[in-house]
Amino acid sequence: MIINHPLLGPRDSEEFVYLGSTDLIDRPTNWEKSAAAEDFYQYQYIRENIAGDIQELWYHEQGDQSWLIVTRNTLTHEIKNVEFAQDFSRAKGRGK
């Protein structure tokens, strides 16, 4: 697979480390509340595991060490969009 890096252009997916769905960005912030155990359980262990387009986190370890959001189809491996995780995360109102 070729990942079209927003700054560095087309790069072999081998240069990246795969983490998983962008759901992993939404780490619960309510750790002091009583619902926290359940929220962390859902966050850590339960997966949507979609067959189709998913947004996922790839880390460019052997490149500029940026985190990217790749929109990819899990049925065909076709990559439809690549953007910086930072922009994605900020748009969600998170710090970084």
Added chain:
Amino acid sequence: MSKTHYSAFKVLKEALTGHKGWEPTWRDAEPKADGYDVIIVGGGGHGLATAYYLAKNHGITNVAVLERGWIGSGNVGRNTTIIRSNYLLPGNEPFYELSLQLWENLEQDLNYNAMISQRGIMNLIHSDAQRDAFIRRGNSMLFADAGCEYLEAKEVKERYPFLDMNNARFPIKAALAQPRGGTVRHDAVAWGYARGASDLGVDIIQNCEVTGFNIENGKCLGVQTTKGDIKANRVGVCVAGSSSRVMEKAGIKLPIESHVLQAFVTEGLKPVLDNVITFGAGHFYCSQSDKGGLVFGGDLDSYNSYAQRGNLPVVEDVCSGGMAIMPMIGRARLLRMWGGVMDMSMDGSPFIDSTEVKELFFNGGWCYGGFKATPASGYCYAHLLATDVPHEVATAYRLDRFRRGAMIDEKGVGPQPNLH
């Protein structure tokens, strides 16, 4: 219904009478209008084994196995066929040992040649730390009566002179072997269980995809399929790589990610490898099929996937693992490669459990070790479906184990499915 008893006498008789007396191995069925006691979703090894043991051990014969394509078209027909019971953790080892014992008796039980070959498996050891870890594993195997053998480098070299013992990066220091491990003809497992189940009255229904569940007041009353609705008192899902997609239709989300695993076979060679050999420093496992091809595999492709094919970097990675321990493999040409979709769980261990929906049960999360589990998976799932109680060797395989902090993480890598 096929009642043909296979024997040398029958082969001879058929040879002399023009092979006109053979019957289909199992009965291809259509759904019954008034439904079933139990419906099994998924006609892979585990689904067919479950149906067989439901009928044989529990006398429940009003059973249907619903398969989306043809039986054996999933992972049971795609794997590298290695069987073993060399696990470390108490939640796993007795289960896999039961499975190996069932394999040892399977051909007699089914009257079907599954080409079970206990040629042995040898896990290579490359560092002192790994030696300690493997000796610990070996002790755990001895506790479960699984048997094992520790081999010093000298003995390993005597048995397999072609191994690169003094590889600069990963020298071979020793090995842990399980002489009872080996390989099985995978397709024959699907056909043998199908035949056994069908003979006991189970309906095997192919080209019948389950598209939804009929659930009322939290209770499952049957399934919706491409052949219409089918009623059932109880439904057992057993769809391997499709677990999340199928269970989602019952509103259940799982601690599972789907990943693709590739496998490879070379052109046919003369006998060179009479054992299963695994690399301990990278991921590579290899055996030689009866046709002579070296069958081997390695790591997952590492990204989520429902495509039954992988990418080239893993091909390179697996082959370089092979080259590191048995350089002679470089002279063989690859004949075929293929992929299968694994349901990777959050701790690398499977599930055999009831669900929050009454009368709906789940079996899955087998990662890439589910072939060896086929007999015990069917045996224990049938036990649960028939008695409502988990079988004693499968009590750890519960869906809520992450909530309880009771993971069964053989590798100790945490909730990162592509690393298990």
